[in-house]
Amino acid sequence: MSDISCEWYNLGIKSSGVISMWVNPFPRIETGVNAIEQMSFEDAQAFVNFVILVPAYLPEGTVLAGVTVRKETSKTRSSIRFEVIGQNRTFRVKQFFYDWSIPGIYADTNLVGQGEPFVLHGVAGFIGRDYKGNDAVAYARWFTQVEISVLTGQFSREDLLSFCNGLVPAVPAAVSNIGEKAYAVTSHTARFHVPRWSQDDPINRVHWQAADLFDSNDSSDDVRLPPIQFQDFIWDSVGRYHQADAMEYQILLRDENNHTDCIWIWCAPKSLASPFPETFGANIGKRTRWNIERIWVSELSVILCEQATAVPGWQLHWKTREYDYHIHIRANNRVTREHVVELAKHMINKNS
Known part of the structure; x- marks a missing residue:
């Protein structure tokens, strides 16, 4: 081509x-x-x-x-x-x-x-x-x-x-x-809880609701949620599930202009033993390639992943005593490294 x-x-x-x-x-x-x-x-x-x-x-x-x-x-x-x-x-x-x-x-x-x-x-x-x-x-x-x-x-x-x-x-x-309706309102998975692969699939497991129905004051004091708006992304839907040790949260933010690009944030209780990247360096991976490094944000170790392409997606991963945090950002030409680190800093420093 x-x-x-x-x-x-x-x-x-x-x-x-x-x-x-x-x-x-x-x-x-x-x-x-x-x-x-x-x-x-x-x-x-x-x-x-x-x-x-x-x-x-x-x-x-x-x-x-x-x-x-x-x-x-x-x-x-x-x-x-x-x-x-x-x-x-x-x-x-x-x-x-x-x-x-x-x-x-x-x-x-x-x-x-x-x-x-x-x-x-x-x-x-x-x-x-x-x-x-x-x-x-x-x-x-x-x-x-x-x-x-x-x-x-x-x-x-x-x-x-x-x-x-x-x-x-x-x-x-x-x-x-x-x-333009919320994921929680239109998604087949959110409405019918029919798994595509595993019955315990994280997306299927939680109970989804439109973000405007979620009261953040009802969230656990131990969890650190993202801002209601970050750059052009605003809260779209919230998924929750009572795990044995804490409430699991999944927050979906969506670009308010194109209604396509999303940020998915998973606040995973420790009992889930959620996976973290284990290899660091350039061009890691087969299907998609990532530049993976460890950075420090407010004295906390954070794994930063940038897709190795001209229009990259992003990932962030870090741990606290109560939760493991995972952020995935759809590939786009607007979010920069500085924006990604800013999002991590906002969540890590919240109420600290």
């Missing part, structure tokens, strides 16, 4: 007709199992818990085909798939709410190695190879995860990124009715 600028804006792509009226505030829950149907993008929006994105741009000589929807049920997460087909070349697009792992953090969900970053509409994505060895793209808007896999033939980097840049809501009202 040829190289182009890391950021693409103002491509002059115009959206074709999308309907603007839609009043269903939440997806209809089907009782069937794995109900997969063909239907229009607009009709499909009523059966999923994320903003369906449709292309306003298609690579030259291609058409859109094969739109199928997996409807949400109480046991099944929803998704939508379609293909972009040209002469001797095809790529598949899958959209879904990636909510069963750390929410709003992974910007490269379908890649097997450190991808090459790009930024569209202020949101980072990655281009690389997927699990089948195909050229692939990972991107997101709101809580909609977009995964592209080139099945046959070739598409240039420009083709794939122009396609992503031109994705617009099939139903504009879905942005405010679903896309």
